[in-house]
């Protein structure tokens with residue numbers, strides 16, 4: 001489904017060049033829950049931004065279902081972001097003046113799935129809170145709304161940047177459980193960036209980055225239960 005072939009990303013600041021990704025190769029299949037692990041500055045967010053069509057690689061090929069994303073026009077790239085990709089961020093990015101279900105509805109509307117807003121709120125276990133505003137929800141609840149919002153678009157690719165970074169460990173594990181189920185019960189590939197190496201046990205595939213390079217790629221045949229993770 002997804003192939004990164006010799007992906008390089010160089011940022012230029014004045015005369016200075018930062019090689020954020022160096023000859024990165026990996027593949028991601030649909031229905032897979034992939035974790036990208038690595039220390040700060042190793043290139044995790046850069047890889048996620050390229051996957052999401054927010055940024056373009058300097059060189060190399062990024063194929064999504066055989067389509068070369070790097071060479072798309074801005075208009076086609078915008079279609080890719082809207083129709084194919086869902087995003088979940090560390091700090092939720094909900095619209096404060098809209099209720100939980102309205103936040104989900106806005107995203108669902110974009111892809112003509114507005115009637116799904118209630119179903120997705122229910123899927124993340126928040127039906128009883130759907131008319132609350134973000135300020136009336138806990139961090140974990142807000143993150144569940146943001147996942148419902150992303151899933152209501154029925155994305156083929158769900159990208160999550162440190163989705164548990166602002167949550168306590170027990171709530172964080174519940175969020176990962178929802179994300180893992182989203183990958184297993186649909187055609188969606190879920191890719192999560194995290195610092196927390198413990199989460200590696202929960203993923204089908206673990207891509208470790210170090211200094212812009214792939215240090216290792218592991219595949220877990222059997223996945224750990226949430227209770228086996230020490231947080």
Ligand SMILES: Nc1ncnc2c1ncn2[C@@H]1O[C@H](COP(=O)(O)OP(=O)(O)OP(=O)(O)O)[C@@H](O)[C@H]1O
Pocket residue numbers: 011012013018019020038039040041042043044045046047
């Ligand atoms: N827009 C940018 N302009 C210049 N340099 C950048 C830019 N974005 C990232 N970098 C640099 O690229 C390298 C990789 O950054 P990236 O944010 O991808 O790492 P990361 O692994 O996500 O780090 P963190 O865990 O701290 O978020 C770093 O050296 C960073 O300073």
